[in-house]
Amino acid sequence: MPEDDDIADDLIPGKLKRAKSCHADYGQKSYGDIKRLAAKKPPDKKARQMKKLIEQTARLKGKARRPRS
Amino acid sequence: MKPLSSFKRGVAEVRHDLEHGKYERALARVAKLLQDWPDNPQLLVMWADLIQLQESDEGPSLDDARAALQRASELEGPSPAALIELGAYYYAVDDDPAAANKTFDKAIRLCKRLLIDAILGRAKALGDLERSQEAFACLAQAYALQNQNGHVPGADTAEILEQLKGLSRAQ
Numbered sequence: 553m554p555e556d557d558d559i560a561d562d563l564i565p566g567k568l569k570r571a572k573s574c575h576a577d578y579g580q581k582s583y584g585d586i587k588r589l590a591a592k593k594p595p596d597k598k599a600r601q602m603k604k605l606i607e608q609t610a611r612l613k614g615k616a617r618r619p620r621s
Numbered sequence: 622m623k624p625l626s627s628f629k630r631g632v633a634e635v636r637h638d639l640e641h642g643k644y645e646r647a648l649a650r651v652a653k654l655l656q657d658w659p660d661n662p663q664l665l666v667m668w669a670d671l672i673q674l675q676e677s678d679e680g681p682s683l684d685d686a687r688a689a690l691q692r693a694s695e696l697e698g699p700s701p702a703a704l705i706e707l708g709a710y711y712y713a714v715d716d717d718p719a720a721a722n723k724t725f726d727k728a729i730r731l732c733k734r735l736l737i738d739a740i741l742g743r744a745k746a747l748g749d750l751e752r753s754q755e756a757f758a759c760l761a762q763a764y765a766l767q768n769q770n771g772h773v774p775g776a777d778t779a780e781i782l783e784q785l786k787g788l789s790r791a792q
Contacts, residue, residue: 565673566675566676566677566678567672567674567676567677567678567682567683568673568683568714570678570683571683571714571715572716573714573715573716601716605713607713608673608709608710608712608713609673609674611713612673613642613674615670616639616640
């Protein structure tokens with residue numbers, strides 16, 4: 553999983569930056585800040601979407617490292 | 622028919638690249654494998670996953686990735702792997718929780734059906750091995766799964782009870 557200090561732009565691959573739910577103006581925010589904004593009530597929609605993209609990237613990378621039986 | 626060994630070797634090479642973060646090379650390998658094994662759901666899922674991990678803007682698009690996952694989930698029949706990936710794509714990339722919910726729900730039903738089938742199969746095998754206690758435990762697990770959160774289409778509680786009776790008779 554990404555660290556809270558990691559910057560969104562470093563965590564989201566170029567291709568996923570083309571997704572409609574990726575917001576360039578949030579690219580320099582840290583993962584920790586994005587999580588905090590996404591958890592706000594009401595949630596910050598852009599942060600919520602960025603969080604999903606960061607976690608999708610981590611999930612896909614993690615799949616490759618998962619041990620196979 | 623192409624030899625299965627070339628498929629296995631190709632997939633192993635892709636996995637090796639994945640484990641080492643070589644996503645561009647892995648994508649090229651999968652694209653090549655798809656030429657020999659078109660419409661293979663496992664390769665389509667790998668291809669779609671790898672598209673999302675590309676740094677370059679060149680090559681296949683996110684729409685191509687979604688289309689590949691949709692195709693894999695249609696081709697895969699009763700296996701839920703492609704559906705789970707498609708659900709994750711709808712959720713994270715398309716930010717479409719309604720489509721994700723529907724897709725994950727279908728995957729859960731398939732997983733549950735497969736899990737019950739596997740547990741019932743194991744119960745039969747354990748019965749043959751005269752490991753009755755473990756067989757009973759499997760049947761109890763299958764019964765609990767079957768009756769959890771409503772009925773699973775295709776899964777028949779009667780089948781579980783029948784197996785239970787058979788095992789009791791064998792005792």
